[in-house]
Amino acid sequence: MLRDIKTPADYARDFRKIKQSNVDLKDINIAYLSSYTSEILEPYICVELAQYNFLAQHYFAPFNQFEQEVFDKNSLLYKHNPDIIIIHNMLEDMHPNLVVRFSSYSQSELCKIVKNMVSRYESILKAVRENSNSIIICINFSAINFQTNELVHSLTMHKKNNYIHELNIKILSLCSSISSCYSLDYASIISQVGLSNWIDQKLYLMAKIPFSQHGQIALGRSIARMIHSVKNQPSKCLVFDLDNTIWSGVIGEDGISGIQISDSYPGNSFKNLQRTILKLYDHGVLLAVASKNNINDALEVFRNHSDCLIKEKHLSAMEINWNDKATSIQKIAKKLNIGLDSIVFFDDNPVERNLVSTYLPEVKIIAVPTSHMFYSDALNNSGYFDIISITEDDKNRTKMLKQNLNRDELKDNSRDLSSFLSSLNIKVNVDFVTDATISRVVQLVNKTNQFNLTTQRYSEAEIKNFIELGHIVLYLQTSDRFGDSGISGVSIIKNNNNIWLIDSFLLSCRVLGKKIETAFLCEIISIVKSKSAIKLQGQYRPTLKNDITSSFYKNHGFKMINKKTNTWDYDLSSVPKNIDYIKINKINK
C-alpha cells in the first residue's frame, strides 16, 4: 500500500494555516478549466505552492462549461484575472467510447477524432491567448482510467498507446506555437503513483474525481512545481563537493584506488549522481566544484579515474583548496559573473551546508539525504533546474560562459568564521589511549595522510610498547551540534629524559577547519607541563599530501631549532592561546 508523507487531513490543516498566516507570500491567481471536479485539488496546489512562496487564489470554471467561459470576453474566468490558466480534460470526457472500444474505430475515424480534438484545443488556446495574458498550462491525455491488465493482442494495445502518444505530440506542438503555453505530461505524473493507486472508483463514480487521494497529492505537487518553474528562472550553476559526494571516500586519504566510483555498489550510486550532474550540464547548467582538498589529488581523479564521468572540461570553475565553502562559492559567483541566487549547492556535509546557508542565504541548498542511494533523486527532485524548454542556446551556454570567464585571480576574502564556529558548540575530549580505543587509533595512524605532521605508521604492538615505555599516546574525540565525529585525532609524544617530542600529530580530515588542532595542541602542552617537562619539541616531515600542516608549528609559536630535521621547539614558560569556542573536556593527568 502506498503511503504519502502527508495525508489529506494534513493538507487541509496546512491549507487552513496558510490562509490564516501573515507570512509574506506572492499572490498568484489560478484558473482551472477541466472536465472533472477539479475543486478537490485546491488545498494540494495551494499548500505545495506555498513552499515556493506563492499564495494561490483559485477559480474553478463550472465543469464541462468552460468553453463558454473561454470564448466570452466578459466571463468570470477573465474577471478573476488569472496569472495561470490550467486546462485539463479527461480523454473519456472528450470521447467516452474511444478508449474502451478503441478497436471498434476504423483508421479514418481515428484520424478524424484526433483532427477534431486538436482543432478544438487550438480554438480554445487561441481564444484564451487573445483574451488574457496569463500563462497557459495544458495537461495532456492518458488512457489511465480505462487501462486494464487484461492480455490483449499486443499490436492492438500498441496501436492504442501509440495513438494517444501521437495525440499528445500534436497537443505539445500546438502549445509550442502559442506564446506562454506549456504542456504538462499527465502519464508521467500517474507513473509516479502507479496505476493501481491512481484510481479510486468511489470518487470517480460518485464525485467525478478521476484520481485517488494519492493522485490528488501527486497532481497538486506537479502542478505547483510546474508553476514554480514557469514563473521563476531556473538556477544557473550547480556547485558541488567531491569527497563522499561525487565519489565514495576521501581522495586525500584513500587515494585514487581507494575511492569508489564504479558499476557496482556503492560506487554505482555515485556514478549515477555524476550522470545526473552531467544531464544538467547537457541542459546548459554550469558546473563548479567547491571542495576542501589538495588540487592535485582532485585533478588526478578527473584525469585518471576511468569511472569518473565528470571531467575538467565540464567544470566552469574549481575551488579546490582549504578555504571555507562560503568564500569558495563567492569566488565561483564572481568568476562566472552570476548572482549568488542562481547558485545551487550540493554537499554531503551538513556543517558545510549550514555554514553556506548562514553566510550566503541567497544560495539554494539541496537537502542532501543521509544515504547516497538518494543523492541523485534529491538533485532531480529539487526543482531548481526544471526547465520547460531547452534551446540550442541553453546547450551552448556552458561553453559560451566558460569562454567569457573573467580569470582574474580574486583576492582571498578572509572571513571571520568564529561566530559560525562558536554556534557549532564544538566539544573536544582528549584522553590516553586504552584497549577500547586502540584499534581506531591504529587505523587513524595508518590511514591519515593530509593533516599528519610526520606520517609515522605504527602497528598496534608498537603503540602498546610506547605506552609501556612511558610515552604518551593520546586520542581526541570531537562532537558538535550536528553529531559526534568519534575518535578523530591522535598524538604520540615521546619522553627522552623529560625532553618531550611530538612524534605524531594527526587529525581526520572530517574535523578540519575548526581549529580543533589548536585545542588539541594546547591540551598536549598542558599535559607535558604537568609531567614536569623541560622541553617540548615537534617535527614536521613533508609528504606529497600533508602540505596543510607545513606551517603548523610556526603558527603555534614554535621556533625552528634544526632546519635539516625540521625540528621545532616550544617555550614552555609561555601560555598557549586556547580557542574560546571549543570546550575541552580535561583529563585527569
Added chain:
Amino acid sequence: MTTFNTIKQVMSDVFDIDINDISEDSSPDNIEKWDSLFHIKLIIALEVELDIQLTPEDTMDMLSVKLIKIIIEEKMK
C-alpha cells in the same frame, strides 16, 4: 485520541471551523460549507486518518456528525 475527537479534528480542518463548534448535531444544515464537494473531502480525509474504507452507500448515509460517528464506529469494530 478517541474516534469521535479524530472525526471532529478532521472536520475542523476540512471545513475550516473551530473544533468547539462541532457537535453530534452538526450537519449540512448548520455547517455552511458542508456541500457535496466538502462531503467528499471529508470522506477522503476520514478514510486515511482512521484507516477505514467507506462504501458509496456509507457516505450517502452520513447525513450528520451523529450518523458519521455511528457508521464509523460500526466499521471499526
